[in-house]
Amino acid sequence: MKKSTERWIEKGLAASAFITILTTLGIIWVLFSESWSFFRHVSLIDFLTDTEWTPLFANKRYGILPLLSGTLLTTLIALATALPLGITIAVYLSEYARKDFRKSIKPALEILAAVPTVVYGFFALTVVTPFLQGFIPGLSTFNALSAGIVMGIMIIPLISSLSEDALYAVPKSLREASFGMGATRFQTSFRVVVPAASSGILVSIILAVSRAIGETMVVAIAAGQQPNLTLDPRQAVETITTYIVQVSLGDVQHGSLEYQTIFAAGITLFLFTFALNHISYRLKKRYQEQYE
């Protein structure tokens, strides 16, 4: 084969890899340019401090806080569901379970992550909400609680799988030293292995939070579409992602201020998830270096 052909092939391959850079630049450009137009009409201070978000009504107010509180609330509920379960599963599989059980159960748990999110939304609305309404008085049809719980179930594999990898990577000698001192498996797990793997577990938690913040369909279906500055999980709330869906389903003119609001909401979402992902990436690099 000719040398020049080889070089062209390499260039083609490099161009494909370069698309990932273009994607990132594209996202940043799109979000910034449209938000820039938005912030020429709405001051950043109003955006960050106004307590009402009503861009689709006659009396327009552009305070992101109700959307942020909705996002925060559903994320916290998801975390409160997924964290205890995910960590328990991770410790059990890494420290207690037999190797073959561990090997066969991990792909089964991954099924939870493979189910499309719109299906989880259906689940939250038609199963979890009616179930919870049985013993939580005042739970509205659309509420943050059941959306958050279902989102939590969805992110269990994310926490359990990554945490388990971190726990499993802790050197055997640490455990043996602890057993030698007469500690039980439980004491060894939670006083020696979990602290030693803490940065890896933290990475899994941060990624789970980032995933929950960006999750769309579960909250769009089950949490409601009313911007609501509240931390009451029984009420309907609107998340940033739901707002973007709500506007996209309607008929909004390109170039209008309503159109730009979804990019302003989008950039807020992007900055949060970007910061979280970057922190987790840095943490991961650091603890990988520690063991290798």
Place this chain on the structure above:
Amino acid sequence: MNSLHTNRIVDQGFKYLGILATFSGLVILAVFIFNILWDGLDRIDWDFLMGLPSRSASRAGILTAWSGTAWVLGLTALIAIPLGVAAGIYLEEYGRKNRLATIVEINIANLAGVPSIIYGLLGLEIFVRVMRMGSSLLAGACTLSLLILPVIIVATREALKAVPNSLREASYGMGATKWQTIWYQVLPAASGGILTGVILALSRAIGETAPLIVIGALAYVPFVPKTPMDEFTVLPMQIFNWVSRPQHEFLVNGAAAIIILLAITFCMNGFAVYLRNRWQKRINW
């Protein structure tokens, strides 16, 4: 009761708690799937599968939805597989360990964590408006391709990494060029792993709803798309539309459509796991 005794009870207790937690997620999923089957299985018949959408719940079908999903699956595969595999080959086989390589790597890790709805905003601006594709199948497939590109790249790199260097060296020793070595030796050896990653990525793509809503895919499309420039709907969009309505009959339709979507997703995932196991067994470097 002394503390030694308590410790042992706590230890045993946690063991059972662990088993309980491990199965809780799966049990919940099982309850849910049973519930869906109960609600929707009776609704699935030939008319439902081959029927056009309708404003009346009892006459509505999912023909346009599943054909849209099939179109999106095919187009996304055509776009994302060559790009993702090529990028993976470049990063793993050609990439030098320099600053640029590090930036690309961090970038891919970050892209994998960007919420799917943000890709929708990107697609809306770039593909729908700037490139004038409109809310077409092609715009949807391009958007989803960018979304799953990081997954395919990472899977390709993992698969290439697993191919031992002796294979490459033997090929070079026979006088093969770098590309000949990759094309005739390395890629075939890594194909199982790459294929597994590709199928998992595509299965994720057909389950996505949010980015397609943002680029303007419609919930009500009364015709089967004929070309990539046609407007479209997909199964998850149809499900979302039905679930958003208050009438119970539409929820039943939603459950029935979910059964079809889950069947497709589970088949693809099952096939990927099967491929992975077979590939791992066959090759013992």
